[in-house]
């Protein structure tokens with residue numbers, strides 16, 4: 001049985017061309033995989049499926065679509081406006097914000113991760129607004145130029161605010177993690193968003209695997225029947241950062 005790969009936070013954008021190098025390595029590896037799950041923020045921002053795609057990013061999407069394995073997408077806080085047209089271009093099927101699945105015989109909860117950062121009350125309030133059908137409808141009816149301007153100003157605002165917020169507020173809340181796993185009757189959670197790649201083994205028996213954000217190095221989680229690995233890689237090297245061998 002082949003491996004299943006999980007990634008998040010590639011943040012494709014003209015300003016993050018560096019990520020296209022590890023992307024090539026991912027595409028070579030995923031060509032032999034049984035599945036590829038994208039846990040959000042594939043794009044640094046997405047204002048609607050009419051957003052212009054630079055040629056090199058378009059080529060990356062075409063490679064993704066051409067992979068023989070099934071591809072799945074959970075939206076992130078930056079690309080939640082991805083619609084059917086872009087999903088078709090990616091060749092990916094959409095999943096709900098929280099997806100509880102059996103992958104290579106491991107029961108896993110997958111999500112982007114931002115909903116678990118409940119200590120950031122201001123962010124959660126903004127998220128609720130942005131994710132409302134009313135906002136979506138109103139925003140998508142605006143001209144493309146205006147939507148792009150709004151996205152860029154939100155991005156600048158989030159950068160300024162992130163740099164002034166205490167570190168722990170920007171991370172997931174342990175009680176929110178426990179509540180989610182209890183609700184899903186699972187003990188292993190995989191997410192991105194926080195850009196703090198690690199495997200956290202909690203005393204409660206919960207394991208939380210966080211994949212990293214992409215630049216000159218990419219990050220992935222590889223799932224085989226025997227183990228789950230967190231890996232960091234470039235075009236030339238792959239480092240296995242940590243390995244989980246779930247109890248049978």
Ligand SMILES: [Mn+2]
Pocket residue numbers: 040041076077078112114192193194
């Ligand atoms: Mn995110």
